[in-house]
Amino acid sequence: MPRKHRHLFEKVITLENLFAAAENASRGRSGKVPVARGFAELEKTVVTLRDELLAGTWQPGRYYYFTITDPKEREVAAAPFRDRVVHHALVRVLEPIFEPRFIVDSFACRPGKGTHAALARAREFTRSHRYCLKCDIKKYFPNIDHALLLREVGRAVDDARVLELIGRILASHADGAAQEWRAGAGLFDVEQRPRGLPIGNLTSQFLANVHLHPLDLFVKQTLRVKGYVRYVDDFLLFGDDRAALKAHGQRVREFVRTLRLRVHPDKFRLSRTEQGVDFVGFVAFPDGRIRVRDSNVRRFTRRLRRQAWCVRTGRMDFDDLCQRACSWAAHAGHAQSRGLLQDIFSGIFHLPNKGSWA
Known part of the structure; x- marks a missing residue:
C-alpha cells in the first residue's frame, strides 16, 4: 500500500x-x-x-x-x-x-500528457481491438x-x-x-453534503483526476481491461469480446454510482472500432486514419467566419485572427486535414488557387 x-x-x-x-x-x-x-x-x-x-x-x-x-x-x-x-x-x-499513483492512460491536465497524447493512445487501441465502449460522466464537475x-x-x-x-x-x-x-x-x-468543483481552477483540474483515480484502478485492476483511456470525464474501454465489454460497462456504471456520479445514458455507446472511435475531438479508425470530428469543423468554421467579419469591420486585428486560425490548424494537423483546411480557409478568405498551398 x-x-x-x-x-x-x-x-x-x-x-x-x-x-x-x-x-x-x-x-x-x-x-x-x-x-x-x-x-x-x-x-x-x-x-x-x-x-x-x-x-x-x-x-x-x-x-x-x-x-x-x-x-x-x-x-x-x-x-x-x-x-x-x-x-x-x-x-x-x-x-x-x-503523479506516480495515477495510471499511465489518464491524460487530462498532467505533465507530458494532453489531448493529442490521449488521441495517440486511443488510436493504438483502435487499431488492435474490434470493439470500443465510449462513456461519459454526466455533469461531472458540478456533482463531485x-x-x-x-x-x-x-x-x-x-x-x-x-x-x-x-x-x-x-x-x-x-x-x-x-x-x-x-x-x-x-x-x-x-x-x-456539498458537491461541485468550479470549472476554471487549477485545483479543480487536479482534484478531478484524483477523484476518478479509483475508477481507473477499478477498470485496470478489477476488470483487467488492458485497452482503457481516460480524459477527464470522457473514457473508452476496448476489447474483442462484445458481450464481455458490455458486461464491463454495466459494472462501470455501478462503480461510478458509488462516487455519487452517473454515466451519461446518451453517451454510453458500444460499437465496432471500424465505425470510428470518437474521442477528444477526433475520430480514429483501425487503418490509422484520423479525422477531425464534424461538429468541431462546423464550430470552427462558424467562429472563423465571425472573426473574419470582425476583421473586415475593424473589430479585430488581422494578426490576431491569423494566430487563432493557425492555432486551430496546428490542432487539426493531428488528423488527415490538409484538404479540409484548404476548403475552410479558401472559402472564408477567398483564396484563388488551392494549388498555392502545396
Whole structure:
C-alpha cells in the first residue's frame, strides 16, 4: 500500500513555493489589470498570503463567473489572483505525490500528457481491438462530492492543515455558492453534503483526476481491461469480446454510482472500432486514419467566419485572427486535414488557387 505523506503544509507555505506559484498564476495573464496589480506588489502579496495561511485566517475571495458556449454552454469561475496563487502553491506540492499513483492512460491536465497524447493512445487501441465502449460522466464537475474527494486525497495525504486548506477551497464553491466547511465532517447526510468543483481552477483540474483515480484502478485492476483511456470525464474501454465489454460497462456504471456520479445514458455507446472511435475531438479508425470530428469543423468554421467579419469591420486585428486560425490548424494537423483546411480557409478568405498551398 502506498505510503501517506506528512509535513506537506510547511512545503506549501515556503516563500520559494509561493513566489513560484505567483509566477505560474500570472503566466499569460500579465495584461489583465488585477494580475498586473498583484504582480507589481508581488512580494507584499506573497508575504501576506504566507502569514494568513500560517495563521489559518486565509479565506477564498469571490469568484467572477462567466459563461462560455464553445463547445457547449458551461459556467466558468475565475478566482482572484491571490486565490490562484494558493491553488498553484498547493498543486506544486501535491502533484509529485499523486503523479506516480495515477495510471499511465489518464491524460487530462498532467505533465507530458494532453489531448493529442490521449488521441495517440486511443488510436493504438483502435487499431488492435474490434470493439470500443465510449462513456461519459454526466455533469461531472458540478456533482463531485466533497467528502468523497477529501477521503480520496486523504489516502495519500496525512496532513490535517493541507486537508483543511483543500476543504476551504472546495467550500468556496459548493453548488455555486459558498458553504461552511467543517473539519472532520463525515460521510453521513449524503444528500445534504456539498458537491461541485468550479470549472476554471487549477485545483479543480487536479482534484478531478484524483477523484476518478479509483475508477481507473477499478477498470485496470478489477476488470483487467488492458485497452482503457481516460480524459477527464470522457473514457473508452476496448476489447474483442462484445458481450464481455458490455458486461464491463454495466459494472462501470455501478462503480461510478458509488462516487455519487452517473454515466451519461446518451453517451454510453458500444460499437465496432471500424465505425470510428470518437474521442477528444477526433475520430480514429483501425487503418490509422484520423479525422477531425464534424461538429468541431462546423464550430470552427462558424467562429472563423465571425472573426473574419470582425476583421473586415475593424473589430479585430488581422494578426490576431491569423494566430487563432493557425492555432486551430496546428490542432487539426493531428488528423488527415490538409484538404479540409484548404476548403475552410479558401472559402472564408477567398483564396484563388488551392494549388498555392502545396
